Amino acid sequence: MEDFEKFAAIMVAFACGQPKHWGALPDIISPPPSARYPASFPPPSLKGHNLQMVLPDTEEQVKVTMGKPIFTQYGLVGRRTFLYQIKTNPVVAQTPLVIKFSYQVVTRRREQDLVEVACKAGVKHIPKVHMWRDLWKLSDGARAIFHGNNKDAYEDRMLRALVYTRYLPLKALFRTAWHLIPHMAEQILDCLHDLRYKANILHQDISNNNIMFEIQDGVVNFILIDFDMATMVDSAGGLLAAPSSKYRTGTLPFMAYELLGDMAQSTSSEHQRIVHRLRHDFESLFYLCLYCIFTMVEVDDAKIKADMTKELREWEEQTYSSIASNKQYFCTDIERMGTLVLPVPCEVLRPWFYGWVTVFQRAVSTMSNYKNQVRLAQWYKDESSSSFDIDTLQGTITRDKIKQSLGFFYDRPLAPEDLQVANIPGLGKKIEAYMDDDEDLAEEDEHVQGQSVVAKKAKPPRKPRSTTKVKKVEVAKKKTVPKTVVASKKTTTAELVSPIRKQPQKPKRGLRTLAAATRSMTTRSMQKGPLAKAK
Structure with missing residues (x-):
């Protein structure tokens, strides 16, 4: 070794480094006081770690201690979102809570601010936010040293912590109660419509992880969460500010075909980016309803499973332009929907999906006619222009039009009593399985x-x-x-408060690694490759 002293100095510096020096954790997040830290580095989990937050109404200091992880997302690009069960001292709410960490683009409006705007506007089916805190910016670290004031060198992000009520994943419901998928669509259609027309907000990231449910007075109530990618719009649906991120927002399998086609052409310097609109969120909801059937419904037939998996791959594993073409054909062709493989019990929902396809067919036809008129006007140099509602495509894609079409094709009424927990066999036990508190955390935090x-x-x-x-x-x-x-x-x-009456306590499980824990909670949209996050 030519320079052992230099090598030794580097090794000593590494050994003396704190978590913040390694880029693992800001000083604000403290390790468990009772444990030797770090037992391994980086820590496999933040379980037992804590941080201080403040109640916005009373400005009271609250100690937040993290339990077992609920969701973990890795990636070089994006928000790096991860969620944990938590305990608070003093108690913040009489319901289970979670804390969400994510690296958000600093130029975006904060998630809690958008939720507050929606709440004041009277929008329903949105999450209850209790506390929040900005923790650390990327520009506070080594990037500022190497890049200085060059803002184009990297996308600056803020690590933000948000505490909100803990909700339940859709798979806990739709595994057997798939007949409630139309109810979910009904509620989320209302939510998206009210966000746009009451609060001037577009969500822009409809996915299986961003719609959850709760039990409210014994009834299933669906909740639209994760407003990280949401933005404010004007009365015509246009963005109030230029896109704040370098990357298109959305989760690949649920993105509208028009936006995917736009991503395929974005390499051109002269390309004008297509504006994300409410109709794109409606289309994402359509894909989500199918995704719930493909991945969450209990199916015994191996061939049907394989066919549905193959269908999903056409939304995930090809080029943007190929996925866009497949999706456009898929959601605008009645015959294609008629040949789609569904689980045998779910065949009763096929007419309901016909209702979606009919709406998209009319919308595509309207858009095609408009583009032809524009081309003819340019050819004949006709400067007279007629107004065109690009936001709803002349009123063909609205909440009311979608509901009207769904009601025409699906004659089964959406009865409110269908959503009562008492009428959904086995749901109570499934909820208890998801809502069980972390017993080890109770011992640590006390x-x-x-x-x-x-x-x-x-x-x-x-x-x-x-x-x-x-x-x-x-x-x-x-x-x-x-x-x-x-x-x-x-x-x-x-x-402890729980959404339903407590069931008999389950025996304690053995110790599990973080990898095993997250593997059991991983959905397809969290796996590398098949369902990659497109930002």
Whole structure:
């Protein structure tokens, strides 16, 4: 070795580096105080890590401690979104919460600001945001040293933390209750319409991970989350500001064919970017409904599974121009929809999808006629121009037109009682499986309901006077595991709030690695390759 001293100095510098020096974590996120850190580097999980946040209404300091991961996304380009279950001290809400970290483009409007605008406008089916904090900018690190004030050298992003109510993934519902897919479309159509016309907001990223559900008064209620990519528009649907990101927003399998075709042509310096509009979000919702059938419905027939997987690959694994052509043919041709392979029970939904295709057919025809008129006017140098509603394609793609077409082809009424949990067999147990709190986190943080929680050494009940009462106590023990809250020398029993009544507690599972944990929670849109994120 020519320069051992230099090599040794570098090794010592590496050994002395803190997480922030390695680019792993900002100082704001603290490791577990009880554990030697780092046991391995980088840490495989942020479980047990904590940070301080502030309640916006009271400005009260809140300690947020992270539990097991819910969603993790890796990538050199994009937001690098990851979610964790959390505990808060003091308690922030009587429902389970999650914290979402993502690197957002600094020029974009903050997600919590857009949600607040939508909430004040009376838009329903949007998430409840509790706290937020800006943590660290890329330009605060080494990029500022190497690139200085050259803003074109890289896309500056802010690591932001957002705490909101924890919702449930669609796969927990549609595995067996696929008949509720039209109900989901109904609610999200209303949400997207109201976002656009009441709050002047476009969501721009409809996908399987961005629509979830909750149980509200015993009824399924769908929620549109993740407003990272949302933007404000004017009354005509045009963007109020130029696109703030270098990359087109959206998740590849759900992107509208017009936007995919635009991405295929974006290499040209003279190319004028197509504006994302509400009709593109409606089209993404159509693809999502099919995606739910292809990937979430329980299917035993191996051939049907293989055919549906092959169909999905045509949305994912080809060039942008090929995917755009396939999608345009797919969503505008009734005969193509008639030959689409669906699970046998889901055949009853085929007429409902005919309703979607009919709307898109009319819209394409209207757009084609308009383009022909423009070309003829240019050919004959006719300067007189007639107005054309590019946002809705002359009113052919609107919420009301879509609902009207769906109702015409699908004669089964969308009854409100279909959404009642009591009428959905097995849903209660599935919800409990997803909403179980992280028991290890409860031991580390020991703060629930604003008080110390004794999870393992609960104070035993007093001995009943009769044997009948003893039996009742034993039965009660089997049904529930009470958690006791210690407060001012008194021990009382408190139950964590859950969307439904608590089911019998499951036995503890063995320790799992982060890879195994995230693998079990991974959907196709989180896997590398088949469903890559297109930004």
